[in-house]
Amino acid sequence: MKKTLLLFMTILFGAIFALAACGNQDSSSSPEGENEEKAAELPETGALTINEDIPSDRDILSKGPNGELAISAKTLRLSEEEIAKVKEGNYKAAIVMHYAGNDWSKAQIDGLEAAFDRMGIEVIAVTDGQFKAEKQVSDIETVLAKDPDIIVSIPVDPVSTAAAYKKAADAGVKLVFMDNAPQGLTAGTDYVSVVSADNYGNGVEAAEIMAAQLEEKGKIGVIFHDADFFVTRQRTEAFEKTIKEKYPNIEIVARSGITDPNAGEKIASAMLTKNPELDGIFAVWDVPAEGVLAAARTAGREDLVITTIDLGTNVALDIASDGIVKGLGAQLPYDQGVAEAILAAQSLLGTETPPYVAVPSLNVTKDNILEAWKMVYHTDAPDVIQQAAQ
Known part of the structure; x- marks a missing residue:
């Protein structure tokens, strides 16, 4: 059972977040991403x-892993007086990642490190679980020996890592989780909060872009994640519900599930062969969307409309080039990291914290691709994307 769960979570998180092949990382150091420029630092005062520029005029639509109503990360605030109190504590924090070698993880780490630096909190370790539950459990044990006050983490496997996290909680460590919580741990008792993107909201964004590109009529296919996991499930539910309820002249005529993120091209090719009348395809994250893009090009379907979720380098390049991928809903991992650090500090100060917090969704198209990249990663887009956008 544990091996099955580990395989599932490995595929899931690798699929959602990996933009490049896994490489061996030193677990004591931060990873290198595809962006060489250093992310912008946070303001030194105030x-x-x-990020105040993140839109705040939309509701958070996602719910937490246990059905919790979401609180917008835009509402989180640590005053200068509170920051001064945190600095007096000389606290230590550790960041325990599931995998630390892609843009999403690097942006989370950048946001956390910048926020902790502003608070005078020392980051004593950044670990890379390499998608292995046993490695992450070992990382937690190693980190606990350094006596941290805070651990921010994303579980590789919420079941087989739960005991290690519970040990940390029982030791008085403030735990803040990204996206999911270990099984059996309780918010407010064992951990501070879970922070995620508004995955449901990003599914809505992908649907709205699809509808606009198709002028609210046509036939489309959906490639969903064939696993019962709330993050990807919410994305697909949001996309399909928005299409069905708001755009009755757009018909979903084909649905295919995916477990291997690298099988996107094969699945999309079969879908296009069986349904040559398709006007568009939605893929649940950017990696299988790259496969859909390849299948469409092979089939000579440059007229196909693709939308997805997650601002990966390859789909961003196609959007900037006015290609087949017309837009997506994006996560904001840097600001997710800042939100996690704020919640950890609030917990240290004894402030009550919400059990589930979400960062607002972001609509990304060719019109705002460069601005969106900078908002997502807090650094300028790679030169190849900037050139394509021009």
Whole structure:
């Protein structure tokens, strides 16, 4: 059972977040991403919040892993007085990643490190679980020996890592989780909060872009994640519900599930062969969307409309080039990291914290691709994307 769960979570998180092949990382150091420029630092004075430019005029639509109603990360705030109190504590934090070698993880780490630096909190370790539950359990044990006050983490496997996290909680460590919580741990008792993107909202964004590109009529296919996991499930539910309820002249005529993120091209090719009348395809994240893109090009379907979720390098390049991928809903991992750090600090100060927090969704198209990249990663887009956008 544990091996099955580990395989599932490995595929899931690798599929959602990996933009490049896994490489061996030293577990004591931060990873290198595809962006060589250093992410922008946070302001040195004033209250600490997530990026004020993130739109705040939309509701958070996602729910947490246990059905919790979401609180927007835009509401989180640490005053200068609170920051000064945190600095007096000389606290230590550790960042325990599931995998640390892609843009999403690097942006999370950048946001956490910048926020902790602003608070005078020392980051004593950044670990890379390499998608292995046993490695992550070992990382937690190693980190606990360094006596941290805070651990921010994303479980590789919420079942087989739970005991290690519970040990940390029982030792008085403030735990803040990314996207999911270990099984059996309780918010407010064992951990501070879970912070995620608004995955449901990003599914809505992908649907709205699809509808606009098709002028609200046509036939489409959906490639969904064939596993019962709330993050990807919410994305697909949001996309399909928005299409069905708001755009009755758009018909979903084909649905195919995916477990291997690298099988996107094969699945999309079969879908296009069986349904040559398709006007568009939605893929649940950017990696299988790259496969859909390849299948469409092979089939000579440059007229196909593709939308997805997650601002990966390859789909961003196609959007910038006015290609087949017309847009997506994007996560904001840097600001997710800032939000996690704020919640950890609030817990240290004894402030009550919400059990589930989400960062607002972001609509990304060719019109705002460069601005969106900078908002997502807090650094300028790679030169190849900037050139394509021009």
